[in-house]
Amino acid sequence: MIQSEGLLDNASAQGSFLLDGLRELWRAHPETITDVRGVGLMIGIELRTPELAELVQLRAFERGLLVLECGESSIRVSPPLVITRDQAAAALKILAEVFGAVA
Numbered sequence: 626m627i628q629s630e631g632l633l634d635n636a637s638a639q640g641s642f643l644l645d646g647l648r649e650l651w652r653a654h655p656e657t658i659t660d661v662r663g664v665g666l667m668i669g670i671e672l673r674t675p676e677l678a679e680l681v682q683l684r685a686f687e688r689g690l691l692v693l694e695c696g697e698s699s700i701r702v703s704p705p706l707v708i709t710r711d712q713a714a715a716a717l718k719i720l721a722e723v724f725g726a727v728a
Contacts (some may be wrong), residue, residue, distance in 0.1 A: 632706040640665040646717040668702040
């Protein structure tokens with residue numbers, strides 16, 4: 626299924642798209658975001674404080690995006706392998722709103 630449906634290629638393409646967009650958010654919000662890292666669709670965003678990680682998780686959830694706190698002050702973005710470009714763009718839009726609001 627993973628091969629026949631092209632899910633690995635999709636994970637790579639959408640993961641790169643998300644990482645590029647998140648790195649743009651990092652440049653726009655260095656007071657909030659301290660690192661963006663990941664491989665494929667397993668992506669972590671390191672924030673300045675644990676409180677910010679909790680707040681970002683909550684604000685994203687309120688807007689319909691599920692991200693999870695992980696580690697001391699990070700959130701994890703790990704969408705399904707079938708995510709589309711439009712869905713990835715919607716996630717970036719929501720995160721941009723959240724980071725703009727908490728900055």
